[in-house]
Amino acid sequence: MKKKILVLGGAHIDRRGRICGETAPGASNPGTWFEEPGGGGFNAARNLARLGFQVTMISPRGGDPMGETVGEAADFAGIDDRPFVFLDRKTPSYTAIIEKDGNLVIALADMDLYRFFVPRRLSIRWVREAFAAHDFVLFDANLPEETIAAIVAKARSLAKPVAAIAISPAKVVRLRPCIGGIDYLFLNEAEAAALTGERPEEAAGWPPLLNEIGIRNAVVTRGRRELVALCEGRAVTLQPPIADTVADVTGAGDSLAAGTLAALISGLPLEEAVRHGTAAATLTVQSQHAVNENLTPDLLNEALALVPKVRILH
Numbered sequence: 001m002k003k004k005i006l007v008l009g010g011a012h013i014d015r016r017g018r019i020c021g022e023t024a025p026g027a028s029n030p031g032t033w034f035e036e037p038g039g040g041g042f043n044a045a046r047n048l049a050r051l052g053f054q055v056t057m058i059s060p061r062g063g064d065p066m067g068e069t070v071g072e073a074a075d076f077a078g079i080d081d082r083p084f085v086f087l088d089r090k091t092p093s094y095t096a097i098i099e100k101d102g103n104l105v106i107a108l109a110d111m112d113l114y115r116f117f118v119p120r121r122l123s124i125r126w127v128r129e130a131f132a133a134h135d136f137v138l139f140d141a142n143l144p145e146e147t148i149a150a151i152v153a154k155a156r157s158l159a160k161p162v163a164a165i166a167i168s169p170a171k172v173v174r175l176r177p178c179i180g181g182i183d184y185l186f187l188n189e190a191e192a193a194a195l196t197g198e199r200p201e202e203a204a205g206w207p208p209l210l211n212e213i214g215i216r217n218a219v220v221t222r223g224r225r226e227l228v229a230l231c232e233g234r235a236v237t238l239q240p241p242i243a244d245t246v247a248d249v250t251g252a253g254d255s256l257a258a259g260t261l262a263a264l265i266s267g268l269p270l271e272e273a274v275r276h277g278t279a280a281a282t283l284t285v286q287s288q289h290a291v292n293e294n295l296t297p298d299l300l301n302e303a304l305a306l307v308p309k310v311r312i313l314h
Helices: 040-050 065-077 112-116 119-123 125-133 145-157 169-181 189-196 203-212 252-265 270-285 297-304
Strands: 004-008 012-019 031-038 054-058 060-062 084-086 093-098 104-110 136-140 162-165 184-188 217-222 225-231 234-238
Touching (some): 012 065, 031 040, 040 065, 040 136, 040 162, 054 125, 060 065, 060 112, 136 145, 136 252, 145 162, 162 252, 169 184, 184 189, 184 252, 189 203, 203 217, 217 252, 234 270, 270 297
Parallel strands (some): 004 054, 012 093, 162 184
Antiparallel strands (some): 012 031, 093 104, 217 225
């Protein structure tokens, strides 16, 4: 029987402009424009569905054509889509400018609608039933701080494992009040620095800082440098393989979270599961989409062969 994963968080429109030549700040740059459904939670949900899990997505959405586009993408991915629709408001959006090498220049997040996902919505009968019926809960930090705390509390009360995607340095701080209740946290270096107030140069500097604030299991990505994974007092690093081509880095962290969680739910330890997540992220950056449209368990296993073993820190 398929494992069931409940995802709460961002499901919106991603707009990405890609600069064709060398980036010229403060000037007009030739480029191309691309638009698709996205959002941290939604990207992870689609990856998990492609990897064979039964996924339900709960997210606020506007009553506009963009909201319909997101809904169609959820249906296409095989997700059980359960939005809170606000007919008089617009669906959130994320607009990014990408350099020709795939790296982010700057982004603008128009996410005001997410503040209407208040804690009392978790008491709605069908939401309570969704929590009870699923094996695992995943959320992202697009949601309000008090709603995040309520999600963690509800998951803990039902003995459901819960994971979080940090989203950004500005939003990850919303996790602070309930950080000890999160079983798995996925974040990058900038987001980890926003939580801890420090940014060590070496990978080995992260485990004690994260443990000090109550984080038990986490994966900290560091761009092309070694990522760090914490697992109940142990710490490992892993050097991500360098992709032959980088089409777009959007969604890489979300796919890493999804690939890692898929392996964890299947019974693998974190230090092995993070290899699966790294393989998923590698496949994502080779695609122009935030979710690799060709992702399957078989393709992930092929990519896994290129991911090195972890190195034990302690």
